[in-house]
Amino acid sequence: MSLHFIAGGAGFIGVNLAAALLDRGHQVLVADDLSRGTREAMAPLESRNGFSFVEVDCSDPDLIDAALGDRQIDEVWHMAANSDIPAGVADYRVDLRQTFLTTAAILDVMSRRGIPVIHFASSSAIYGDHGDRAIFEDIGPLQPISNYGAMKLASEAQLRAAKEAYLERVSVFRFPNVIGVPATHGVILDFVQKLIRTPDDLQVLGDGTQQKSYLHVSDLIGAMLHIADRNEPYAVYNIGPTDEGVTVRFIAETVRDAFRPAAQIHFGEGNRGWVGDVPKFRYSVDKLMETGWTPELGSTDAVLRAVREIVAQEAP
């Protein structure tokens, strides 16, 4: 039985990961500053054997180190990040501190304490817009167009240098758009909340043709554990569904049908919702598939399931 430390563990991915690690019989220590994650999200974990939580700002190595006390950490899962891309566009310091300086601080603590293994939640946003080219893990050039993507790439760069110097094992998971509960952000939650405020009318940013692939969080956690179990010294994998995704129109209609069947949907213009949002994306998960992993849900089924879950979360 080993002790896993999850930085940012009170967030959407973190609480799902914590549950899965507890299911495997590990001890789990979650660290979170509760700026985005919540105690409420961790409620189902609190009573479980082996779970503990510390409230700490993971961008400060001294605070993390103090919070760890004399615990011996075996593996680190770094899920701490700003997940609100537009907030990072408005103020670069959000991603600088929450997405990048957390990486610097966590690596600092790992170096001091000799913690040998880290698993990192990177992002498909490191790639930027490659037009029609399929996006494999080793594609170049890397051209993130949001501060969020830039700070995820900056984090990967520092992990790579740390691997050379002192780490034994690194996993870099390049996340797709992930959906499920507890939802804290994202297009489905946004639509559900809009329909709570204005039940007859759903305003959609952009013309609805924007297409993205979505992975359900249950498949994401499965992929992360699958990759971690391979024990590669430096594992870099795209994670995602195998389809080319669904449109914003499909998501809007699914939310409407599940929640407010009588509502009217109104689309805007253009196929970009905000700066940093890439319209279409040929994200290859061939490398991961070749290791024997397959997602249980494609984008369509992931959206259908997540819409049900998020409607239940927001309008119980």
Place this chain on the structure above:
Amino acid sequence: MSLHFIAGGAGFIGVNLAAALLDRGHQVLVADDLSRGTREAMAPLESRNGFSFVEVDCSDPDLIDAALGDRQIDEVWHMAANSDIPAGVADYRVDLRQTFLTTAAILDVMSRRGIPVIHFASSSAIYGDHGDRAIFEDIGPLQPISNYGAMKLASEAQLRAAKEAYLERVSVFRFPNVIGVPATHGVILDFVQKLIRTPDDLQVLGDGTQQKSYLHVSDLIGAMLHIADRNEPYAVYNIGPTDEGVTVRFIAETVRDAFRPAAQIHFGEGNRGWVGDVPKFRYSVDKLMETGWTPELGSTDAVLRAVREIVAQEAP
């Protein structure tokens, strides 16, 4: 006549760049915290028309902004960085603050003030070890093995996102090993200083077979101005000589012959001098050559000239 701001302008590259910009009739404002650059290095610039200097920590946007006062900056040249790779290996905070947070701070100030153009000194160290593959600008994956290279890559990532949001024009120069005066670090200076301390004996780290290409700073400045003059919206270029370089043995012998002909050279073992030092490197400058640029000096001539200059600097 326009005003060019050089961050880190009291360093080796910065003072050579400042002189070249003054030669072109521009005004030049150098900012430097003098942690590595010196007033002595700027002495030949002080009396020239259009030159001014402010002592400021370029990792703090408020300090930069205050130092700029009501000056209207037309173009920024970001040359501020830790240039001591082993120092960054020993303490990641050195490269974090001096190499990366300078980029974040400078971009912050540019955003606030609407300064539209930046030229950035990146590095071949962003690529890492690619074995026998030729290193073109768009190669992947990027796998820096030093904190220095990681923080240069992190800086490029942030520049790319800033270009999407508010910058008009960006140049990214991926520097090779650059030699010349005023030398503040590097293998030639190291050997000359060793021979000042122990005139009969030169101890060399590694077995001397390590091979690198070197560009003389005069060719580097020429290449930077050549690229900047092309006015590309987002220019990324490797800069370097066209040869595959010279060995450490050649450099040691050249320094010995020029400075202490009777000294004995003693080599160590292995072909890596320190963590983060890539043994051999097939760095392609084809993209730059195709724009009509050629270096005046190959690695051999660059070393011969720099050795003379650095010997004169250290033992005048």
